[in-house]
Structures are given as C-alpha cells and as structure tokens.
Amino acid sequence: MSFISLLWVLLLGSLLGLELIGKVPPTLHTPLMSGANAISGITMLAALTLIVKAEGNVPLLIIGSVSLGFALFNVVGGFFVTDRMLAMFSRKPSNKK
Amino acid sequence: MSFISLLWVLLLGSLLGLELIGKVPPTLHTPLMSGANAISGITMLAALTLIVKAEGNVPLLIIGSVSLGFALFNVVGGFFVTDRMLAMFSRKPSNKK
C-alpha cells in the first residue's frame, strides 16, 4: 500500500508540474529553466539523509558530504544566478520612478 | 507512513484541481459545473466496496445498494444532462456544413 501511494504521489506531482507552466513568454524561458534547475537540487535532502544515517561510516559520510556539496552548488548558484537575470528584467519599474 | 502518503495524495489532487481550470468562458460555467458534479459521483466506488465487503450483512447490503443507486443517479444523470447541454452548443459546426 505504501509503495502504491508513493507512485500516486509521483504521478500527481508530474501532472501538477505539467499543469503549472502554461504560457511562458520567451523572455522568461531562460530564468524559468534556471530556477527549475535550482529546485532540482532538492536532492540535497537525500544527501543530508545519507549523512545523518551513515552512523559513523566514514566513506559514506564523505560520499554524502560531496553529494551535499554538489547539490548545494546547484541550489545556491542556481537561485542566485536566476535572481541576477531577473533583476535585469525588472529594471522596468525602477526606471519608471 | 501510509496515511501520510494518503494526505499527500489529497493535497496534490487538490492542487491539480486548482490548476486544471484556468479561464472558463461564462457559457461553459453551467456544463462544467454539471460535468464536475457527475464526477463527484465517484463515491459509487465506495458504495460498491461496501456491498462487496458486506459479507452477507443484509442491512449493510441495503445501505450500500441505496447508496450505489444515489451515486449512479448522480453519475449517469449528470453526464447525460451535460452532454445534452453541450450538444446544444456544438450546433456550430453542424450548421457550417
């Protein structure tokens, strides 16, 4: 039962993802890609779990830590760079002032 | 765990429902309402389950059967009536022929 429910969660998450993006203006394709990319770094949670559950197994701790590093590189860098791009777009209102 | 997963299913189903309907032209409000209403008769599955699992308990069988009747009244009537309404709208193409 639990596994079936997880499959449902997978299916519904996918359907939701399909629905969430309707029309995107071309100007936003790149920032949206970059933002979604940052979100895909959510694997950091898996890396964290690995470290916490490693129970002193040093090789596992190292693998987990490296994995966490990669994930956070993706997440932090991704969000920052998206913000930088979007900051360029949103000069509109600041110029109108 | 299983219950938590069911809650996730509930949440994601709701989010999906929120996303599915974007802009509906007013002409379709009534058919959409009526069609969605027919779908809510999905409780017929619960009624069926009740009957199958009643294990010869007659009052339960009766309750299940009445419940099934109500649900199917909703489902069958709902889909038919929606189709009748939508048939009226879709005269457009048949007139163009």
Add this chain to the structure above:
Amino acid sequence: MNLPVIIKFVIDLLAVLLLALGIKGLSKVKSARDANRLAAFAMSLSVVGLLSYYLGTSGIAIQAWIWIIIGSIIGSLFGAILAKKVPMTSMPETVALFNGCGGMSSLLVALGVAIFPISSGQENFDFFKSLINEVSISVSIFVGAITFTGSIVAMAKLQGWLSTPGWTQSKVRHFVNIVFAVASLIAFFDLINGNTSSIWLLVIVSSLLGIGVTLPIGGADMPVVISLLNSYSGIAAAAAGFVVDSQLLIVAGAMVGAAGLILTQVMCKGMNRSLVSVLFGGSLSAQSTASSGSGEYTNITSCSVEECALTLEAANKVIIVPGYGLAVAQAQHTLREVTKKLEQSGIEVVYAIHPVAGRMPGHMNVLLAEADVPYEQLKEMDVVNPDFPATDVVLVLGANDVVNPQAKNDSSSPLYGMPVLDVQEARTVFVIKRGMSAGYSGIKNDLFDLPNTSMVFGDAKKVLNDLIGELKDLGVGEK
C-alpha cells in the same frame, strides 16, 4: 503486491489521468463535449477496475452481485430518464438534485461503515488507524449531509416549491446557523471519542445546517451555491476515499472539490458578486424591494403591443436581448415564432447574448438553441455591441441588469464595471417586462428613463403572443 493490485493500480491511474483531462477539456468550448464523454468513460473504467480487483482477490458473492445490480439499474435508469426528459429551462434545479444525491451517497457509505464496521482487510489494525477512520467517517457524514439538504433546498427554491421565508432575512438566521454548527462540532468530537450513538446527532444537525445556510439565499444566487455544494460533494467523496482506503477516490474527490471551488469563484466574478455576500448576505431580491422603491423613474414612456408591432414592421434591423425574465416565462419558443415572421418580411434579426443572461451562466445559449434559433443569429456581447448604433429596434425581453447603462456611466453603482449591452445606442428600444420592479441587482435602470425607450408591460410570453397576432394583422411575414 500481486497481479490484481498492479492491474487495479494501472486502471486507477488511467482513470485519474482521463478524469483530469476531462475536467481540463470541459473548460474549453472546442473540447467540452468530448471531454464530458471522456470523463464518463473514465468513470466506467474505474468501476471495471474495482470489480475486477475484487473478482481477482476475495471474489464477489452472488448476493452482493444482486444488490449491486439492483442499485445500479434503479439509479442509472432514473438518472437517465430525468436527464432526457427535463426541459432546458430547469437545468439549475436538475443539477442541484443530482448533486444532492451524490452527497447522499457519501453520507450513506459513511453511515454504513460506522454502524457495521467492516473488515478492511488491513491486518495491522491499530488505534491510529481507527482514529483516521472515525475522522473520515465524520467528515463524510458532515459534508455529505450538508450537500444533500443544501442541494435539495436549492432545487426546491429554483422549482418554486419553496419561497424565501421572511425570518430567514433577519439576523436571527446567523444565530440559528451558529447553533447548528456548534452542535455538529460537538457531535463530531463525541463521535471521534468513540461514542457511536452521536452519529445520529451529527446527521441531524448537519442536515439542518445545510438547510439553514441555503434557505436565506435568493434564487438568482443559486448557481453559485450549487457550484459550491458541488465542490463539497467532491470533498465528501475524498473523505469516503479515506474511509474505504481508495487513492482513486481521494484524488478524484480532491480534484472535483478544488476545481469546484475555482469555478465558484469564477462564477461569482462573472456575476459581479462576492462569495461572502452570496453566502451571508441573504436574498438580493429581498433587499432590493426596498432600494428599488427609492429609485424614482421620471420619464417612463409606456406603449401598447400594437405600437411595438408597427415600429417593428418598419424596421430593417432588429436586435433581440433575451434575459432572465424570458427564461422564467419560458417564452423562448414564442419568441422564435415572432422572429421567424420578421425574417420572412426581410427584416434582419439577431440575438444579443449577455454571458450571464438567464438563470445560469450560458443558460441563454442553451435555451435559444433548444428553440431552434440558428447558431449564426446568436451574437456574443463583444461582437454585437458595435452594431447597436446601426440598429432600428431593440427588443429587451425580461432582461434588466444586463442592459443597464449605469454599469458604464455611474462609478458609484454596484453594477459599475460589469460589462453590459449598449442597447441605448439603437434608434428605438422596447423593454418588455411585467412592471417597474428591478432586476437581480435591485438597482434602478437608467435605460427605462431614456427618450428612445418605451416599456411594454406584461408577461413576456403573453406579450409575444399578442405581438404575433398584431404582426399577423399587419400582414408581416405572409408574403
């Protein structure tokens, strides 16, 4: 994890996909009809999935089959007959009735499970599991009962079987409803605490709550209420899904519940209303009798059917504006006869359809289509509005708010911002209604005061019948 489980999962998954596609498709004109059929197919698929699962595992007893067949045949038969027979004018009450029965079904399932606990097949029965069970049973009963009684009241009001009692318009009703709500809550917690007998209390007070909330709401707001109750019946289905442990039910119920909520919002917006004022504001028409008395008309021109016929005879282009009153009078067929006569004399006739004209959104299209008005003659508001200046005669038939120029000119008006038909720009406007009373919004209509507007008082159907006679006398439409 055996074969039946896998098969059922795949079927359920497919059913959910198709249902989602169905709901999505129903919101687009092009795909709506196919989407409805798709959803119907998905529902049958889900039944096949469930039955095949039980056939593949525990089996289904003969006795169970008998009750299944009895229940389905009776339910489907009545549903199909009603759906075929019901006139298009009664759509709102029909949808309300169907919806109420859906709620009743959830209520009954929950009651059945509560009274005769079934073996759920789960071996690891624990306290926590039973708590969830009781919560979902209570929710299912609560929401199911509200949906049922609320929908039945809505239906009765729309059918005219029930009027709005005066006391429901006073503040007392809020007090009464709060009492019901609190009582439901007490019964709810009592039930979860294991006191099974309070189940009947819950059934009764939540039924009363459904009645108490719906009764004060005016007939014109009913579409919104039905849509909201429809959303509730989705929630009831999802709760039933927790009771019988079915993800499919949970997903489908949640989808309908959420989509219904959005639709309710969209509907409110389309009618220039807010959900809060619909639910707690009481009947608009009750409020309006007061305010419409204070709106003073200063320059009303009333005229006879004969005059109207004479003007029509001389016209080249006529626009018909049908409204709520036409639907109430069920005069769409008579109207069609009038317009046929005009067309036969070479007069161009067009129908201007406001999106919320009638009793439900989109209702007017359905009514006129049923009266065999050719689709090409139905023009949507945005299309027809530029044509009014070049129009000789406009016939406003039981419409009021949708032709009120205040919506454009008077920013203090409650109608302000609602898009309207610019009938006042035509050469002559005839307004056919029974008296000077206001429309749905209860607001004075500036149109009636304009010099180019004449009122023709009387029931829409009667006036149109008279008009047919007059036109016949004038020889219109009899080349």
Add this chain to the structure above:
Amino acid sequence: MNLPVIIKFVIDLLAVLLLALGIKGLSKVKSARDANRLAAFAMSLSVVGLLSYYLGTSGIAIQAWIWIIIGSIIGSLFGAILAKKVPMTSMPETVALFNGCGGMSSLLVALGVAIFPISSGQENFDFFKSLINEVSISVSIFVGAITFTGSIVAMAKLQGWLSTPGWTQSKVRHFVNIVFAVASLIAFFDLINGNTSSIWLLVIVSSLLGIGVTLPIGGADMPVVISLLNSYSGIAAAAAGFVVDSQLLIVAGAMVGAAGLILTQVMCKGMNRSLVSVLFGGSLSAQSTASSGSGEYTNITSCSVEECALTLEAANKVIIVPGYGLAVAQAQHTLREVTKKLEQSGIEVVYAIHPVAGRMPGHMNVLLAEADVPYEQLKEMDVVNPDFPATDVVLVLGANDVVNPQAKNDSSSPLYGMPVLDVQEARTVFVIKRGMSAGYSGIKNDLFDLPNTSMVFGDAKKVLNDLIGELKDLGVGEK
C-alpha cells in the same frame, strides 16, 4: 505517528506548496523574481524540516554535523561565487554546469546507498521493498550519470572548449549510442538481480551515453538540451526520493521533471525546431555548411564602415537589431557607446528584440540590460514591427534568421511561420557580420539581396569600434 512526524509533514507540505507557487510564478514576468525567492525560501524550509525531524527522533551525531557543514559551506560558497562572477553572456554554460552538479548529487546518493546499505528505519524489510530500492537506485544512477556528463559536455561546447567532432555527424553515432543504451539496460537488470558489482558498469555506460547523445548536438540547440537535462535531473531527484523514502523529494522532483519537459517543448516551438530533430538530427551548423553553399546570392552590396557612419549621421530614426553574433562577439557594451553618440546628436535610437535572438531565449534582454541600455529603448517584436517603414536606418548586428523575410514570404522555407522582424521595410539596412555564412537555420537570407541592404563585413565588436572612430571624425555626438 509522533510529533516530529507531524511537524515534518506540515513543513514538507508547506514547502511543496511554495515550490509549486514558485514554478508557477516564474512563468509570469510580473511575479518571476519574487517567485524565485519564494522557491529558494521553500528549499531552506525543507532543510529545516528534515534536520528538525532527525533532531527530534534519532538525533544527529557530531560527526554527521561536521560533514554536513563542510559539504554545505564548500558547495554554497562555490555556487554563490560562480553565480556572482559569471558574465551574462555565459549564462547558458553556467546553467548547464549547475544542472550537471545536481545530477551528480543524485548519482552519488544512489551510489552511497548501493555500496553501503543503510538501515532505512523500516522494520518490515521484505523482498519487495528491496526490489523497489534497487530499481530506484538504478534509475537514480542511470539518470544522474546522463544528466551529469550530458550537462558537462553541453557546458564545454558552449564555452568553446569542445568542438563537434566530424564523426559524430555520421550515422555511426546512432549505432554507438544504441550500444551504450543496451549495455546500460543489461547493467540495470543485472543490478536488480542482485549483482552489486555491475553498478560500476552502469555508472560508466550511462555516463558514456550522456556524452554520446550530447556531443553531436550543435551549440545553438544547447538551450533545448539543457532544459531537457534539467527535466532529467528532476527525475533523478524523484528516484532518489524513492531511495530515501521521501515524499517531498518525489513530489518536487516530479514537478521539476514534468515542468522541464513542458518548458523544453515550449522552447523548441519558440525556435521553430522539433525535439526529435534536436536530439537526433545532429548539428544544424554542420548540415548548413552544405546548404548555405547552394544558396546563391546575386545582388550583394558591400560597403565600408565610413559609408555606414555617413548614412547614420544623416538619419533621424535608427533601429538596432542585435542577434546571436552580437552575443558571441560580446559587443553589447561597444554597441551602447555607438548608440549613445547617436542619441547625443538627437537621433532617435531603439532596439528591436526578437524573442529568440541571442544564445538563449530572453538572452538579448539580459545582455542589453547589463550594458545599461535603458529599458524604454528595448522594444519587443510585435511593438516595433509597425515602425520599420518610418525608419531611416536599421543596423542588423550579428542577426540573421530573425530578419529573414523568407519566414513570411516563402512557404517552402523551413523558417516559414516563424515570426520575424520586418527590417526590409526601412529605408536603408546595414547588416554587420563576418562573412556570407548562414545563421542558425543554415538558410540563405533573402534580405541580403535586397537593393536597400548593404553588408558591412567584420567582427561585430571590431566594426562597432571602427564606427565609433568614424562617428567621432564626423563630429557626431560632440555638440
């Protein structure tokens, strides 16, 4: 079901809601920036949820904390520095790099779990559970490795570190890739069968597959490929969610995976390409060298920078059309200097931005904003198109396809149907590019043959620098 579980569930739920809102908001100009921050907040929230859950249950060892802190600090630091430092012209490769690292992270987690099976806290360990575990580990490794190597290749190609080897354009590549795919499949099933050593085979062949698929694709198609790989990294995250039993990971991964797929489709459409031809068609530019040779130009006018400067000096209204070539030449700052000079002499200057001009969709806006071009001067295609007939001079800077009139006139052209800028309607058009080679689509540009078009050959940055000199000599912009 204790308190930590409930708290974690609520936090996870909130995080998913916010992430969904974030993805949705990122697709609307108004809300994009806030949505990005919202998503970032949701991610931190999810970390807090996870850590507090473990603190509340099994606790977190000091040693674990140390490794957590080391990993996070190093990763975040490098990420933040790169994100701050990287020039806007290198956005595509930066996104590719980040994406690849996300894939690597999923790959490592799966490897770690596979090599050192951890106690998952589940007491009822059974065969079925371990099967699921192995499948999800394999999927995570497979998709993670492809994402990683594919993204790194994409980055290297975009940076110019890697060119497209000739053999990858022959049919051989399909054969090679099929071999890799089959080998992955074998390793996959071997792994599920319990043969843990084949994990390394899986890592190697899926890495090779990622390289083999990405290497033949031309640089201009890279945005699509990166978007697709981004979708993959979502799938890898979802698979990792199955490995560590986290619904949050599954939902977020699935959402990103599906949204990435849609975005990939939308992007392809915006560039008039199909996903299949991007993935299996090989490099467009490799194909185009052939076809562009066959496109014969009959009426090319070439002119010097001096002539161009003279015409500019006499103009009243100038429109700049920046394209891919401008981005490659990194000439946006030089361009800004030229336009400043023109403006100072009272010439009206406007930039016409085609949606897919540049190296990525929306790239041009970012580049010009970085060069401090005032936002008011950036005009979108639909807005600027009617202005061309009233324009004296158009400067086409390293743009080609986006100004090709074939897209409107020639229904047999592969470009047909793509919206373009109607530069040919201006009085004079100067096209600044290095030679006669074709653009991204490899198609002859009819614009170059028109009598009012003159070519100014040379690297965009060099030509613009020369132009500054010439304008200075003419005394433009020095009142």
